[in-house]
Amino acid sequence: MGFLARLFNKLKGPSSSPAEQSIHVTKDAVWVYLKCDRCGEKLALRLRKSSEIQREEAGKQDYQMFINKTVIGNECFNRMQLRLEFDGMYRVVNKWLQNGAFISKNEYESGA
Numbered sequence: 001m002g003f004l005a006r007l008f009n010k011l012k013g014p015s016s017s018p019a020e021q022s023i024h025v026t027k028d029a030v031w032v033y034l035k036c037d038r039c040g041e042k043l044a045l046r047l048r049k050s051s052e053i054q055r056e057e058a059g060k061q062d063y064q065m066f067i068n069k070t071v072i073g074n075e076c077f078n079r080m081q082l083r084l085e086f087d088g089m090y091r092v093v094n095k096w097l098q099n100g101a102f103i104s105k106n107e108y109e110s111g112a
C-alpha cells in the first residue's frame with residue numbers, strides 16, 4: 001500500500017470503513033456481527049429485510065423500522081437480546097445488545 005493510499009485511509013477515519021462496523025446493510029439483508037458475553041463465540045447474523053424488519057407505526061419515534069431478536073449461539077445457551085432501529089433508508093439510528101457485544105466485521109473475520 002502506497003503513501004497516498006495510507007493517507008486516504010487515515011482521512012476516512014476509523015469508523016467509516018465498512019470492515020470496522022458491526023452492522024452492514026445489503027440490498028435484501030442486514031448483517032450484524034457480535035460476540036457472546038458468556039463464551040466469547042463470534043457470530044455473524046443475517047437478518048432478512050423482508051421478514052425480520054418491522055415497521056414502526058406509531059409515527060412519533062425518530063426511527064421508522066426496527067428489529068427485535070433473541071440470538072442464541074452454537075457454543076452455549078446464553079440468550080442475547082438484540083434491538084436495532086432504522087430510519088427510512090435502512091440506516092441504523094439506535095442499537096442495543098444485552099448479554100453480548102457488537103464487534104466489527106474485521107474482528108469477526110480475524111478468527112477465534
Ligand SMILES: [Zn+2]
Pocket residue numbers: 036037038039040041073075076077078
Ligand atoms: Zn456463548
